[in-house]
Amino acid sequence: MSNEKHSNSWIGKLDELESLPGEAPLDKVAAWDRLHQRMDGKKIKKRGAWYWAAACLFLAVIGLLLLKLERKGNFPPPASYVANPYKKKMQEKESDIKETPVIVKSPAVPTPMDSPTGKKPLHVKEKTPAIISDVATILPPIIKAIPHPDTMLAETTTVAAAPKKMRVVHINDVGGDVIGNAYVYPEHKQFKIGLSGPAGFASQIVADKTQKTTLSPKN
């Protein structure tokens, strides 16, 4: 802290200056009150910041716990369901068949269409796909139009279809061509083979034994 020498006289005078002649002096009482308030306020603010930090931490912990619980409830879908193009194709086919509306007309409740023409009510048989496999036994609910007894209008009601018993046939008896195959469990060299023949569709998980799955040590 040293530089060229200046005459200390005027610097000392300037340093000792406490107020300017024409100006009002500092209101010490008001200034002290403000300072005291600031000191107290900062203390409170500091405490308040701690409370906020604690509240944020608590919320974060609760959020994490909830997220963990939610994740526990949701199981991931099985691998065979996810990567199986053949099964997907079959399901698409099944849904095409089952989504066809089935009109069942009861003779007891005549519809306005019956009387003028005098024609017999049209019975549309439900198309049943000849699916001979375990996949075909699980059927989603079929939507059927059932006439309401009190009204002339048909009311759409969801009726759960009873699982239809299918004839169990050996895969070799299905005949036809292989329409698809996909690895179901690549780690076990297993794949699903799909067949389409006159008897319907069939699928089976087959182990691929042509490839060596284990490495035997060399002698």
Add this chain to the structure above:
Amino acid sequence: MTIPELIKEAKKGSTAAQRYLFDLLSDKMLMVCRRYVRNQQDAEELLLDGFYKFFKSLPDLSYQGDAALHSWVKRIMINECLMFLRKKSAFVVVSEHVAETVALEEDVLNNLSAAEIFNLVIQLPAGYRTVFNLYVIEGMNHGEIAGLLGISEGTSKSQLSKAKSLLQKMLVQQNIEYVKRKTQ
């Protein structure tokens, strides 16, 4: 109560002792702040900020005499002012070539009253004023000033030179007889 006793009590958290220290130092410190910051209200705010920091750092203080205490508080105030000026980006960066060294008319200044010198100093632009205050009044060198203000030494020298020449011009403009005699 002596100043060491006041410091001791203030360290313990005595509001009365703190208040007494504030009353004792606030006038001079306000003038220090006003030398750097022209505006009265800004200077008062900086004074309060400075005292807040002073009371906060009291536990670290070891009393070594009145002069040391005074310069310590003054240093806190100056730092507050410099921080304020830096926030307001009051430092104007000028060309770095050093202007010709201007010697202050020390005799002229010695003949002026403290208030007159103060009024002359606060009329200088913020950049010039800050360097002038730090170099001439606080006795810092250009390296220290450059470090404090975040400017180069050349800029500090240039600012000081310009501040001095402006101050000379102001002295002449004030039609001070002594200057007239000197210039004739």
